[in-house]
Amino acid sequence: MLRDAAWRKRLSAADRRGLTALFWSHLNLYGRFELDMNRHLELDGVALSPPG
Template sequence: MAPELLDLLQVLAEPAWASKLSEEDRRGLIALFWSNVNPYGTFRLDMDSRLDLELPLTVPRSRIPADAAARSRAETR
């Protein structure tokens, strides 16, 4: 957490401030604490370069049995 937010939390923990804040005030502060959080991390994309992917050694087979594929082609004609 940013040092400024930690300082703010320490001030808000003091009894003098805690008694001044209503529930609505506390709910309003939630966005302040969570606005700098990125739960997915940062992804930097280089769109000017290509990935060096190897071609697969084998081509995947169809999951549909050959006779079912032939029947579906015949039905569409």
């Protein structure tokens, strides 16, 4: 559909914005990480501030 010139002319800016998720959905912008629920983080000496 996007390769067809007739459809490209029919799409508005709002239509194109709605399609951008299709083009970015394959990216992992935050990186990948392994979560090991059997291991604990070493937080000794780390000061945790109260929320707010």
